[in-house]
Amino acid sequence: MAQKQKRIRRRPEEAKALILDAAETSMKAGGPAALRLQDVARAAGVSHPTILHHFGSREGLVRALNLRSLEALTAGVIERMREAKSGDEGIRRTFEAYRDGLAQRTIWLLQSQEQMPASANVTMFEDIVQGLHAIRQRYALPGHVPDIEDTRSVVHLTTIAAFGDALIGTRLRSASGTGEEARRERFIKWFSDLLDMYFDAAR
């Protein structure tokens, strides 16, 4: 049989976006090493040389995907952090961001052994430390000077906890009975309260 494939001519940006979407799905399965041009092509509904035409090589595709994912995601995180008013919200947003895919993408980057481009993660991290520390200083008791290293520890803990929870949180929780979603909510609330208590005590 082998019907002749009907051609759909797209503009380069559209084609790239289409291919990257398909590649993203492929990556979720087993990281960058599991990505196959044929699989991606089939999922995107194009032939595999089309991918090579747009990205030059398999490596080019992986790089482009890492870049796009990280840019979109960190932009999303920063946006959500800015919107957040209370500390409680900030923590919730952080957990959401990592859960939404930031954790997954970070793992991909680590596995592709590329340097995180301008290390978006890290830039964001320092911004948050500085912002949070300003707030701590404002609310400090007279005569007490909060240590910025402690503030950094709070942000560090929140970040690694959100990251870890996104990757294995569900498994750990679903072991202790049912209601995974509810347990997750409860945990985030508990964690938020814990930090509130800490800030209160270390004022």
Place this chain on the structure above:
Amino acid sequence: MAQKQKRIRRRPEEAKALILDAAETSMKAGGPAALRLQDVARAAGVSHPTILHHFGSREGLVRALNLRSLEALTAGVIERMREAKSGDEGIRRTFEAYRDGLAQRTIWLLQSQEQMPASANVTMFEDIVQGLHAIRQRYALPGHVPDIEDTRSVVHLTTIAAFGDALIGTRLRSASGTGEEARRERFIKWFSDLLDMYFDAAR
């Protein structure tokens, strides 16, 4: 040229161990999908059919490696937790265990899409929750009954934090100046103090 390879006959257990060691290195690079029989064979100093002889297939090798890694590591974790006397030590041991490779292996398992065999992680998790809760009850103020869900939250937080720190902790820390190792030490101490404070307050 092509010298004939000299044969070294090993006992099956030795050969398997040798091959698994090599496979472990290969996995570190890019997860299960990146494992190549030829690479493993070269690293182990055997021919690739030898691997197939012992493990049946590539998949068999991956399964065997996942099993061995997880068994050895969780055994190590449990051992270290039992040795630990203070809460501080327990936290340090948890961070060490994940850093030593448990985090890496867990990621592999997630990527091979296998169920964790009897979910060693999870069994250990519940053991620790029960053990810690018993201690909390012993030290509770008269008339106060600690909520086991809070205890579970503490263990959950410690686990996901240790997991997250093993994977991205170094990168986050090295962004804010030098002395990564010292910063790590400081953070673990801070975290331990935080939980002490919590237990004190929620007695």
Place this chain on the structure above:
DNA sequence: CCTACTATATACAATATTGTCAATAGTGAG
């Protein structure tokens, strides 16, 4: 309508990768 441009597809090439097969060489038991 015509033409230049290029996104796309088919066919093909080169290599990588897993797996099979048959021969062989250590090793332990008698």
Place this chain on the structure above:
DNA sequence: CTCACTATTGACAATATTGTATATAGTAGG
């Protein structure tokens, strides 16, 4: 020593995978 057993290997097969070459079909601009 001899023999059965099997761990090991080189050669080969079958398929997968990336990349190339070439033809073609949409599309925009004249």
